[in-house]
Amino acid sequence: MKERRASQKLSSKSIMDPNQNVKCKIVVVGDSQCGKTALLHVFAKDCFPENYVPTVFENYTASFEIDTQRIELSLWDTSGSPYYDNVRPLSYPDSDAVLICFDISRPETLDSVLKKGANMAKQIGAATYIECSALQSENSVRDIFHVATLACVNKTNKNVKRNKSQRATKRISHMPSRPELSAVATDLRKDKAKSCTVM
Numbered sequence: 001m002k003e004r005r006a007s008q009k010l011s012s013k014s015i016m017d018p019n020q021n022v023k024c025k026i027v028v029v030g031d032s033q034c035g036k037t038a039l040l041h042v043f044a045k046d047c048f049p050e051n052y053v054p055t056v057f058e059n060y061t062a063s064f065e066i067d068t069q070r071i072e073l074s075l076w077d078t079s080g081s082p083y084y085d086n087v088r089p090l091s092y093p094d095s096d097a098v099l100i101c102f103d104i105s106r107p108e109t110l111d112s113v114l115k116k117g118a119n120m121a122k123q124i125g126a127a128t129y130i131e132c133s134a135l136q137s138e139n140s141v142r143d144i145f146h147v148a149t150l151a152c153v154n155k156t157n158k159n160v161k162r163n164k165s166q167r168a169t170k171r172i173s174h175m176p177s178r179p180e181l182s183a184v185a186t187d188l189r190k191d192k193a194k195s196c197t198v199m
């Protein structure tokens with residue numbers, strides 16, 4: 001595993017002790033072949049994986065700097081296969097953020113998110129909805145982890161008060177509905193857009 005040292009500095013209202021090592025655990029879930037591994041590879045290893053290899057469990061590390069604080073990210077890739085439905089939850093304990101992903105060019109993968117993920121996102125106070133393409137835009141991938149890291153840091157900062165349910169309802173309303181996605185999926189396939197993330 002290779003550690004990525006992001007040069008970009010992030011801004012945060014969080015109050016952090018620069019002497020303290022801040023660690024965040026981010027778990028990535030979503031249907032099989034929706035692009036979870038590619039997302040993590042592009043972010044943590046700076047390259048788009050050439051071949052599709054089904055994941056069982058995989059871990060990556062990376063880091064971000066927020067203000068002068070270095071944040072160590074522990075990134076957990078999971079399998080989207082129903083075969084691993086019983087073991088996937090083993091990665092959830094102690095996670096600071098969960099990225100719930102689907103493939104924007106395959107509306108059926110959004111169904112799973114709507115079935116399981118959206119309710120879960122509301123319950124846990126999801127932060128936002130973001131689209132990205134691991135194939136085409138490393139910046140869009142970086143944005144995902146930028147936001148995820150800030151969400152982790154703010155979550156652990158007791159000085160930041162928020163109304164979880166209001167935030168979730170407001171922010172995830174940007175997520176496309178199933179009919180909207182079906183309508184645009186053909187064009188998206190042509191453009192090779194891929195992953196979306198609800199967090």
Ligand SMILES: Nc1nc2c(ncn2[C@@H]2O[C@H](COP(=O)(O)OP(=O)(O)OP(=O)(O)O)[C@@H](O)[C@H]2O)c(=O)[nH]1
Pocket residue numbers: 030031032033034035036037038039049050051052053054055056078079080081132133134135136192193194195
């Ligand atoms: N066009 C396009 N293809 C992508 C993108 N991201 C991933 N893929 C392709 O989608 C397929 C599945 O990608 P993975 O990242 O392995 O999917 P996964 O969600 O980790 O799959 P599981 O391990 O089965 O859960 C691979 O063939 C990737 O090359 C993307 O942003 N654009």
